[in-house]
Amino acid sequence: MTARHDEVLVTGLGATTPLGGDVASTWAAMLEGRSGVVRLEEEWAEQLTVQIAGRLAIEPTETLERVRARRLDRCEQVALVAAREAWADAGAPEVDPERIAVVVGTGIGGALSLLEQDNILEASGPRKVSPLTIPMLMPNGPAAVVGLEVGARGRVTAPVSACASGAEAIALALDFLRSGRYDVVVAGGSEACVHPITIAGFANMRAMSTRNGEPTRASRPFDKGRDGFVLAEGAGIMVLERAEFARARGARVHAVLAGSGVSADGHDLVQPEPHGRGATRALQLALLDADLVGTDVGHVNAHATSTPLGDIAEGRAIRTAIGDHAVVTAPKSMLGHMLGAAGAVESIATVLALRDGVIPPTLNLDDPDDDIGLDIARVAARHTSLDAAVNDSFGFGGHNVALAFTRA
Amino acid sequence: MATRDEIRTGMAEILEEIADVQPDDVSDEKAFQDDLDVDSLSMVEVVVAAEERFGVKIPDDDVQNLRTVGDAVSYIEKGQA
Numbered sequence: 001m002t003a004r005h006d007e008v009l010v011t012g013l014g015a016t017t018p019l020g021g022d023v024a025s026t027w028a029a030m031l032e033g034r035s036g037v038v039r040l041e042e043e044w045a046e047q048l049t050v051q052i053a054g055r056l057a058i059e060p061t062e063t064l065e066r067v068r069a070r071r072l073d074r075c076e077q078v079a080l081v082a083a084r085e086a087w088a089d090a091g092a093p094e095v096d097p098e099r100i101a102v103v104v105g106t107g108i109g110g111a112l113s114l115l116e117q118d119n120i121l122e123a124s125g126p127r128k129v130s131p132l133t134i135p136m137l138m139p140n141g142p143a144a145v146v147g148l149e150v151g152a153r154g155r156v157t158a159p160v161s162a163c164a165s166g167a168e169a170i171a172l173a174l175d176f177l178r179s180g181r182y183d184v185v186v187a188g189g190s191e192a193c194v195h196p197i198t199i200a201g202f203a204n205m206r207a208m209s210t211r212n213g214e215p216t217r218a219s220r221p222f223d224k225g226r227d228g229f230v231l232a233e234g235a236g237i238m239v240l241e242r243a244e245f246a247r248a249r250g251a252r253v254h255a256v257l258a259g260s261g262v263s264a265d266g267h268d269l270v271q272p273e274p275h276g277r278g279a280t281r282a283l284q285l286a287l288l289d290a291d292l293v294g295t296d297v298g299h300v301n302a303h304a305t306s307t308p309l310g311d312i313a314e315g316r317a318i319r320t321a322i323g324d325h326a327v328v329t330a331p332k333s334m335l336g337h338m339l340g341a342a343g344a345v346e347s348i349a350t351v352l353a354l355r356d357g358v359i360p361p362t363l364n365l366d367d368p369d370d371d372i373g374l375d376i377a378r379v380a381a382r383h384t385s386l387d388a389a390v391n392d393s394f395g396f397g398g399h400n401v402a403l404a405f406t407r408a
Numbered sequence: 409m410a411t412r413d414e415i416r417t418g419m420a421e422i423l424e425e426i427a428d429v430q431p432d433d434v435s436d437e438k439a440f441q442d443d444l445d446v447d448s449l450s451m452v453e454v455v456v457a458a459e460e461r462f463g464v465k466i467p468d469d470d471v472q473n474l475r476t477v478g479d480a481v482s483y484i485e486k487g488q489a
Contacts (some may be wrong), residue, residue: 065428067426067427067428070426105480127456128456130453131449131453132453
């Protein structure tokens, strides 16, 4: 493989998820095959058809300064927690601020703050509405908060492509670094919108699992018994660098971000294209961009949300673009679906699988759907040496993103 | 009706909650922005909290004249009368 572009390296990782408050605890729980899905104990959950979700393992307010936290929406808080970890993991690089960019996406943004302030507006009138309402609800808020944290003056932006947002942020980061305009890009996604309105909305689309009696068994990608996704909250952030810059400063490298592929279904606002054509094209474009062929790819970290139609379309796309040899895992079986954070957290898992040569299991895959036709890691983590791995993400709106990583 | 001391103590509690100002730092001569690092958005929150706590109205046009803690304490003291 010869690099066609200036290489881009992954040098820092940070996450906060339903499985742990950082990357190490999340990864350890994934390798053990633990579930982060719980029964919602709040009173408001009683009236909902869906009463389960993946709640954060560690509240962000436990680690953030109190006044800092009260000025941020929860989706900004988690982005900040993950960004601090990623930046420290990268060794807090000294970079010209104008050569740092930040790309942090979210699917929903600060909906919790918007709804809370709407309650205040209704109950007490407009004067009581917080002057922080707008910076808390704006979808570029997490990116802006991370930008301030790392002192970025190059560019700060936020892709909003539903459940593909986190992956699209990383795809954009690759473009930004290849353009030569920046040396370091902090990229990822964040989401924190576990609330009756999001749950009712998704549930009324019949998109969510209603397996309320067995929370840890509700998210079951590729299983015959799957009945929808499980909403979760969290954030994942990566520090990416131009290889020349990273090597000059002696950075430790987790993996290479070798290519990205992005496409749009052009089919339906919310339904996946049943043949997975858009997804296939995103995967093919990512391989092309990374100078890989299907047989090079040993592992696919699948989007697999546990919906009946989506998992089938994705299985078809993976078989077509990569083949049936790659070992697939479906991390949403443990993490639930973190929407705009999912692609970022799952990319981190993909990088760790490559680095450590181990693929986390897919939980709850008791009876694999006959129509999937993939080699899916189940029951236990699978140890295997990997040279290349792919993560894919798809979002309402027909957004498809695939990212190809190679071993450093 | 609250005394000047009670108003100042109340302001110190509000400033701690909203802007992490240490209560010991709060005295009449301290300027909200320059001495206590209370930015303009936090000042809006402080004013609304003070209105609620002391049962006074502080119109936006008057807020700009409240440069120091002492200015605010005097304004609230008068507003109560």
